[in-house]
Amino acid sequence: xxxxxxxxxxxxxxxxxxxxxxxxxxxxxxxxxxxxxxxxxxxxxxxxxxxxxxxxxxxxxxxxxxxxxxxxxxxxxxxxxxxxxxxxxxxxxxxxxxxxxxxxxxxxxxxxxxxxxxxxxxxxxxxxxxxxxxxxxxxxxxxxxxxxxxxxxxxxxxxxxxxxxxxxxxxxxxxxxxxxxxxxxxxxxxxxxxxxxxxxxxxxxxxxxxxxxxxxxxxxxxxxxxxxxxxxxxxxxxxxxxxxxxxxxxxxxxxxxxxxxxxxxxxxxxxxxxxxxxxxxxxxxxxxxxxxxxxxxxxxxxxxxxxxxxxxxxxxxxxxxxxxxxxxxxxxxxxxxxxxxxxxxxxxxxxxxxxxxxxxxxxxxxxxxxxxxxxxxxxxxxxxxxxxxxxxxxxxxxxxxxxxxxxxxxxxxxxxxxxxxxx
Amino acid sequence: xxxxxxxxxxxxxxxxxxxxxxxxxxxxxxxxxxxxxxxxxxxxxxxxxxxxxxxxxxxxxxxxxxxxxxxxxxxxxxxxxxxxxxxxxxxxxxxxxxxxxxxxxxxxxxxxxxxxxxxxxxxxxxxxxxxxxxxxxxxxxxxxxxxxxxxxxxxxxxxxxxxxxxxxxxxxxxxxxxxxxxxxxxxxxxxxxxxxxxxxxxxxxxxxxxxxxxxxxxxxxxxxxxxxxxxxxxxxxxxxxxxxxxxxxxxxxxxxxxxxxxxxxxxxxxxxxxxxxxxxxxxxxxxxxxxxxxxxxxxxxxxxxxxxxxxxxxxxxxxxxxxxxxxxxxxxxxxxxxxxxxxxxxxxxxxxxxxxxxxxxxxxxxxxxxxxxxxxxxxxxxxxxxxxxxxxxxxxxxxxxxxxxxxxxxxxxxxxxxxxxxxxxxxxxxxxxxxxxxxxxxxxxxxxxxxxxxxxxxxxxxx
Numbered sequence: 001x002x003x004x005x006x007x008x009x010x011x012x013x014x015x016x017x018x019x020x021x022x023x024x025x026x027x028x029x030x031x032x033x034x035x036x037x038x039x040x041x042x043x044x045x046x047x048x049x050x051x052x053x054x055x056x057x058x059x060x061x062x063x064x065x066x067x068x069x070x071x072x073x074x075x076x077x078x079x080x081x082x083x084x085x086x087x088x089x090x091x092x093x094x095x096x097x098x099x100x101x102x103x104x105x106x107x108x109x110x111x112x113x114x115x116x117x118x119x120x121x122x123x124x125x126x127x128x129x130x131x132x133x134x135x136x137x138x139x140x141x142x143x144x145x146x147x148x149x150x151x152x153x154x155x156x157x158x159x160x161x162x163x164x165x166x167x168x169x170x171x172x173x174x175x176x177x178x179x180x181x182x183x184x185x186x187x188x189x190x191x192x193x194x195x196x197x198x199x200x201x202x203x204x205x206x207x208x209x210x211x212x213x214x215x216x217x218x219x220x221x222x223x224x225x226x227x228x229x230x231x232x233x234x235x236x237x238x239x240x241x242x243x244x245x246x247x248x249x250x251x252x253x254x255x256x257x258x259x260x261x262x263x264x265x266x267x268x269x270x271x272x273x274x275x276x277x278x279x280x281x282x283x284x285x286x287x288x289x290x291x292x293x294x295x296x297x298x299x300x301x302x303x304x305x306x307x308x309x310x311x312x313x314x315x316x317x318x319x320x321x322x323x324x325x326x327x328x329x330x331x332x333x334x335x336x337x338x339x340x341x342x343x344x345x346x347x348x349x350x351x352x353x354x355x356x357x358x359x360x361x362x363x364x365x366x367x368x369x370x371x372x373x374x375x376x377x378x379x380x381x382x383x384x385x386x387x388x389x390x391x392x393x394x395x396x397x398x399x400x401x402x403x404x405x406x407x408x409x410x411x412x413x414x415x416x417x418x419x420x421x422x423x
Numbered sequence: 424x425x426x427x428x429x430x431x432x433x434x435x436x437x438x439x440x441x442x443x444x445x446x447x448x449x450x451x452x453x454x455x456x457x458x459x460x461x462x463x464x465x466x467x468x469x470x471x472x473x474x475x476x477x478x479x480x481x482x483x484x485x486x487x488x489x490x491x492x493x494x495x496x497x498x499x500x501x502x503x504x505x506x507x508x509x510x511x512x513x514x515x516x517x518x519x520x521x522x523x524x525x526x527x528x529x530x531x532x533x534x535x536x537x538x539x540x541x542x543x544x545x546x547x548x549x550x551x552x553x554x555x556x557x558x559x560x561x562x563x564x565x566x567x568x569x570x571x572x573x574x575x576x577x578x579x580x581x582x583x584x585x586x587x588x589x590x591x592x593x594x595x596x597x598x599x600x601x602x603x604x605x606x607x608x609x610x611x612x613x614x615x616x617x618x619x620x621x622x623x624x625x626x627x628x629x630x631x632x633x634x635x636x637x638x639x640x641x642x643x644x645x646x647x648x649x650x651x652x653x654x655x656x657x658x659x660x661x662x663x664x665x666x667x668x669x670x671x672x673x674x675x676x677x678x679x680x681x682x683x684x685x686x687x688x689x690x691x692x693x694x695x696x697x698x699x700x701x702x703x704x705x706x707x708x709x710x711x712x713x714x715x716x717x718x719x720x721x722x723x724x725x726x727x728x729x730x731x732x733x734x735x736x737x738x739x740x741x742x743x744x745x746x747x748x749x750x751x752x753x754x755x756x757x758x759x760x761x762x763x764x765x766x767x768x769x770x771x772x773x774x775x776x777x778x779x780x781x782x783x784x785x786x787x788x789x790x791x792x793x794x795x796x797x798x799x800x801x802x803x804x805x806x807x808x809x810x811x812x813x814x815x816x817x818x819x820x821x822x823x824x825x826x827x828x829x830x831x832x833x834x835x836x837x838x839x840x841x842x843x844x845x846x847x848x849x850x851x852x853x854x855x856x857x858x859x860x861x862x863x864x865x866x867x868x869x870x871x872x873x874x875x876x877x878x879x880x881x882x883x884x885x886x
Contacts, residue, residue, distance in 0.1 A: 002813060056768075057770075058856070058857060275818065366812070389815060
């Protein structure tokens, strides 16, 4: 349970399942992690709870904690279960959570449980952030993500669809007692190869996928098919990059009917940013990997695209050098770059008083508070892009930080009671 | 190969494994199949005036993965006519002359009725008679079964009646539903019993259905107290058998056929070591079938070979007198728990058990390798608990976690025993899920052995 970023009491919830108390089990999970249902599906349990299971020490397979958690939460929701309300003492302070992803949802739910008035603001038509738009369908359906969002809405959290820029953040700072920044990361890095802007035509026609593109970044690609857009990836797909999102996109392309899916990675297998079990999963899906390879240029071919690649050598310092004369081509129908998201530096750097470092918002780890005390932050915009469960943990910690800070503020306004409050 | 032949007060069988009087011995066809499977003897399902049974009849207790840890029944004696049972006994004896067939009997408490049934059973060829004074349900309401076995005078009188007529050995089956089973065993001996069977089932209600509020088993909206048996009752049976066999207050002990939770050769060996002459099995057969006897014979035989026992007489009763009264135990014997760090998986069940259920001497407070010897004294580090901020370790962002110490389990998760405080209660070694990880090691006290009896005697003499 120390291995879970949200500190779900794993022995307790499993014991409750064993005792035939599935309702109690689900409430134990959801009390610690309001997105316990989606985490049960998307968490890399191999490096978290199941990785810490003591049965490894007995050379046994770990307890399947993820599946047990999925059973408990889904049984609970399927039976019409709602998030249990901790208290109904309403408070007057208002908090805005920017972004409707896991960090904001967790923050909003916890604040609501403490009686605060909370508004979640996101530019996208559907809330849920990457749970709704970015996690591959085979792991988490958009409908399941939205069901969890409804649970948070049922607590009394208000949702608003609205684009937020630096100017509106300044207004929100004035209107609200505190603001939580759970904005995540920005768009995917653009594939910087010759011809990437002009080649090809027509992978899909909805949800941000241009009808004139055979190049679509992994997040847009996943968002499009999760939203149910009619998609055709063609027979031959190349995915650039070997992170967890690249694996998601490659497996999704396979499931959408691609005959061959090839992942190009500039370094070797042991260097991939994806988890080992994700890599194994991709192999089982039939995804092929080409190592030490950089894409160089794209040209339209009579029947699809021609991707010209070059082999690279890696020296002891990790520096990559293209090998002269090593060029080769791959014929394909679609190219899906998955080479990381860029931080929302432009937006965040304009927030008054908020400091950043290497594209990440700097916070106090225990409270989520930024250099501007009224702003708190968590999730990918703080940690540079980790897991849903990390965002949930950040959001919940920030909620507790906001509650503590607001009560501190309140007691400072009534100096006579300060001692009592702090005692 | 060890000789397993058994002679129980004159009843001979090729091995000590008998089927207890119960559904597995309901018919001749079953008993013959059982003998084919290897059973050495069978105590026939109790014969008496036919009864009418109810449905349902059984309920059970599961324990984790173990189904039927305890089985409860409200079935009565044989529901088939006496003459059918006796005809089948004769047929079985004709076909299996070397196997033991014991007729279990229960009739109304009249001398004439007992004389008659004894003669008929022996006339059919039964090798011995077992008097069912133990059935705790149904029959007891009619003045039979445990209604007899709970009153020493009745037990003695009916045993005497049977002995007046019997030519074959007579066993009295004892009920455990009494305050002191020895008083009934003595009464049976006074009545002339050649042997005893123990124990019969224990009064029980196994549980209640939380939807219907009906205790189990359900008979049209009502239940009744039943008889409990199976692995759960083995410790109770061993204890009662020890009590009876060690009791020589009014004469020497008689052979006992041990019953209660026996399901494999180890169980059987334990009952034989406690002094039983044969063992009887029911629940395990109802669960897994007659075939289990194959393993019981093979396992017992191999164990006897390994231990150098040629016959059952060589091992019988070897443990009986290793049970003593508490006042004769050595107060100066000290053992302490020792955790094998190389085997420990860091589950900390021992720590929890010791803190909450024992004597608070197993600590989780090690933070680094051995610096000041094998044991380090530290306060529990705060960052080990929920206070710590944990994140998903990403291959690119986070260096692999280093475990502390030389063992597979990180040292801060391996508990430490404070030997000065350890009372040697065994609890940690009982809860530990890893075989051999927690050993109880003798810590010499340097004191001569002294029992409570000796200590109080010395104190009395000093005053």
